[in-house]
Amino acid sequence: MIGRRDFLKLIGAASLGATGLSRAFAEQTAGKPNVVVILVDDLGYGDLSCYGATDLASPNIDKLVAGGMRFDNFYANCPVCSPTRAAMLTGRYPDLVGVPGVVRTHIKNNWGRLSPQAVLLPAVLKRAGYHTALVGKWHLGLHSPDKPNERGFDHFHGFLGDMMDDYYTHRRHGINYMRLNDREIDPQGHATDLFSQWAVEYLQERAGAKQPFFLYLAYNAPHTPIQPPDEWFERIKQQRPGISDRRARLVALIEHMDAGIGKVLDALKSLDLDRKTLVLFASDNGGQLNVGADNGALRAGKQDMYEGGIRVPMCAAWPGRIKPGSRSDRVALTMDIFPTACEAAGVEIAHEIDGTSFLPTLLGANQPDEDRFLFWVRREGGHYGGRAYYAARYGPFKLVQNSPFEPLELYNLAADPREQTPLPRNHPMYNRLFAALRDHICKAGAVPWQKHPVNLDEPLSP
Numbered sequence: 303m304i305g306r307r308d309f310l311k312l313i314g315a316a317s318l319g320a321t322g323l324s325r326a327f328a329e330q331t332a333g334k335p336n337v338v339v340i341l342v343d344d345l346g347y348g349d350l351s352c353y354g355a356t357d358l359a360s361p362n363i364d365k366l367v368a369g370g371m372r373f374d375n376f377y378a379n380c381p382v383c384s385p386t387r388a389a390m391l392t393g394r395y396p397d398l399v400g401v402p403g404v405v406r407t408h409i410k411n412n413w414g415r416l417s418p419q420a421v422l423l424p425a426v427l428k429r430a431g432y433h434t435a436l437v438g439k440w441h442l443g444l445h446s447p448d449k450p451n452e453r454g455f456d457h458f459h460g461f462l463g464d465m466m467d468d469y470y471t472h473r474r475h476g477i478n479y480m481r482l483n484d485r486e487i488d489p490q491g492h493a494t495d496l497f498s499q500w501a502v503e504y505l506q507e508r509a510g511a512k513q514p515f516f517l518y519l520a521y522n523a524p525h526t527p528i529q530p531p532d533e534w535f536e537r538i539k540q541q542r543p544g545i546s547d548r549r550a551r552l553v554a555l556i557e558h559m560d561a562g563i564g565k566v567l568d569a570l571k572s573l574d575l576d577r578k579t580l581v582l583f584a585s586d587n588g589g590q591l592n593v594g595a596d597n598g599a600l601r602a603g604k605q606d607m608y609e610g611g612i613r614v615p616m617c618a619a620w621p622g623r624i625k626p627g628s629r630s631d632r633v634a635l636t637m638d639i640f641p642t643a644c645e646a647a648g649v650e651i652a653h654e655i656d657g658t659s660f661l662p663t664l665l666g667a668n669q670p671d672e673d674r675f676l677f678w679v680r681r682e683g684g685h686y687g688g689r690a691y692y693a694a695r696y697g698p699f700k701l702v703q704n705s706p707f708e709p710l711e712l713y714n715l716a717a718d719p720r721e722q723t724p725l726p727r728n729h730p731m732y733n734r735l736f737a738a739l740r741d742h743i744c745k746a747g748a749v750p751w752q753k754h755p756v757n758l759d760e761p762l763s764p
Contacts, residue, residue: 346589348598362564370619381611393640393655397746425454438520498562530554701735
């Protein structure tokens with residue numbers, strides 16, 4: 303909740319009694335919508351029935367899409383987890399807040415640290431009177447001062463780390479990263495069920511409060527390991543004769559997640575919160591092809607800078623405000639969620655961000671595309687050797703380097719959406735995008751992405 307001193311400054315009062323403070327707080331937050339962001343992990347562009355999947359059913363997400371606006375050209379800020387999450391929570395390119403790659407337990411394989419100077423969405427909304435909560439996967443820091451409660455969240459119930467080695471034991475490298483705020487917990491059950499349950503419990507707690515809330519619900523599913531509950535896997539095998547075991551496991555994990563999301567959406571409605579709540583749903587990157595994901599007609603998948611790695615399903619719903627069944631081909635990125643949520647909440651952003659609000663589009667207004675260059679960066683270890691690789695876009699033109707060891711390629715997505723035929727290097731857009739990307743890399747070079755001083759034998763343990 304907003305601090306008393308800051309609140310008094312905000313309303314310009316030198317002294318207020320308890321009744322006056324309560325009244326002023328109510329006036330400050332009156333009419334502000336709740337905001338729920340649901341971010342799922344590694345969901346492919348073609349792995350929802352509303353986005354064309356024919357071998358799976360996602361009725362709850364489909365219903366959310368049908369009740370609001372579907373985006374056809376929504377992009378994750380990176381083809382992997384941590385950078386996209388950093389972009390969503392800061393409204394900035396992830397390498398400009400110290401997260402060009404994946405935050406991991408061991409420094410030798412850690413490629414990001416969230417900048418202490420970065421201003422996060424929960425902190426901004428908190429100053430505007432919101433209660434803020436994260437349920438699920440954090441993946442932006444394992445130790446102080448980089449934990450959720452230290453970066454603006456009033457309530458954290460979830461997992462600090464990256465992937466879970468097992469959906470039931472909730473460990474990573476043998477370390478228990480499950481937390482209730484700053485307390486280590488060891489709950490029983492599948493992580494998807496736990497996160498859905500905890501989100502419903504949070505909504506029930508907030509239902510009677512006059513204070514608006516921001517809930518960031520971040521699932522691990524359908525990230526590896528592809529581990530649905532046994533009964534869900536068996537049901538898929540029985541219902542879809544001929545489906546491979548590999549595909550059946552992923553379909554079961556997605557359908558199980560969809561059922562959990564349905565419980566959260568049902569809670570919003572049963573608690574009479576749905577018409578007061580802006581819900582945004584997206585994936586953090588494209589689907590992982592070698593575990594059976596489907597990215598539709600898009601080229602490649604997770605970890606790739608081609609469209610299949612960064613273009614993701616996305617929708618927004620707000621009953622009475624966003625037209626049901628609407629659709630947009632506007633190009634938007636995960637970092638645009640930050641200013642969109644702030645504009646919906648009536649919050650002015652007083653610091654530099656890179657994202658652009660798409661709230662006018664959601665509300666049916668004519669919103670021309672911005673004249674902006676867009677950038678994607680990923681730095682990674684393993685066979686990448688700690689090197690970065692990139693993509694840049696302006697209008698329909700996209701410059702792609704799909705690994706640090708491959709040349710840059712230029713495509714016109716309007717004419718070649720599957721990125722099959724590179725344009726010649728003497729095309730005028732090649733140099734324009736090359737120069738813009740160079741300038742972005744130069745700017746990001748001023749932001750540290752690793753803990754200093756670095757001890758390569760030190761684990762980033764909580």
